[in-house]
Amino acid sequence: MSSDASASLPQPPEHYETFVRLFVHHEGRLRGFLRTLVRDWDDVDEVMQETSLVAWRKFSQFDPDTNFMAWAAAIARFEALKHLRKQSRDRLVFNDDILDLLAEESLEEVDSLERHRSALGKCLEKLDSRQKELLQLAYQPGVKFHEVAAQAGKSAQAFYKTIQRMRAALLQCAEKQMQAEAAT
Numbered sequence: 560m561s562s563d564a565s566a567s568l569p570q571p572p573e574h575y576e577t578f579v580r581l582f583v584h585h586e587g588r589l590r591g592f593l594r595t596l597v598r599d600w601d602d603v604d605e606v607m608q609e610t611s612l613v614a615w616r617k618f619s620q621f622d623p624d625t626n627f628m629a630w631a632a633a634i635a636r637f638e639a640l641k642h643l644r645k646q647s648r649d650r651l652v653f654n655d656d657i658l659d660l661l662a663e664e665s666l667e668e669v670d671s672l673e674r675h676r677s678a679l680g681k682c683l684e685k686l687d688s689r690q691k692e693l694l695q696l697a698y699q700p701g702v703k704f705h706e707v708a709a710q711a712g713k714s715a716q717a718f719y720k721t722i723q724r725m726r727a728a729l730l731q732c733a734e735k736q737m738q739a740e741a742a743t
Contacts, residue, residue: 574619
């Protein structure tokens with residue numbers, strides 16, 4: 560039986576659930592990765608959909624001891640190439656070597672951003688409840704800084720300085736966290 564035929568055989572429900580969990584967990588990173596390769600958001604959606612279909616069809620070939628994001632990104636890269644080739648009749652597009660280089664660099668960027676986000680999350684957990692409350696007040700959508708400062712019982716200038724100190728401390732904490740993780 561060919562690998563294409565075996566990849567399309569029905570798979571057990573738990574296999575499907577595992578795939579969905581992994582795919583949904585990495586979907587944002589995959590979409591960000593595709594956005595570096597495909598310019599138009601509608602095209603990103605189309606390539607993302609094709610990526611999910613191909614990944615599901617090939618999921619039986621995925622080794623659970625490996626990195627799902629890297630595996631899915633390889634599929635997404637090929638789907639993006641296929642999509643761009645299809646469009647090449649109408650537009651000027653990058654050649655495959657340039658696209659490969661962009662894909663490699665953007666995947667590294669996505670991984671780096673994920674490490675930063677994780678480190679920052681760990682540092683945010685270390686804040687006391689008052690500090691967390693101040694940050695939430697300061698970064699609400701549509702916030703007026705002077706109103707938030709008044710809510711916090713501070714002048715706008717004092718509130719701004721407090722937030723700046725907290726941001727600097729979070730940045731320093733996140734950098735130390737990343738250095739510690741890199742050392743292990």
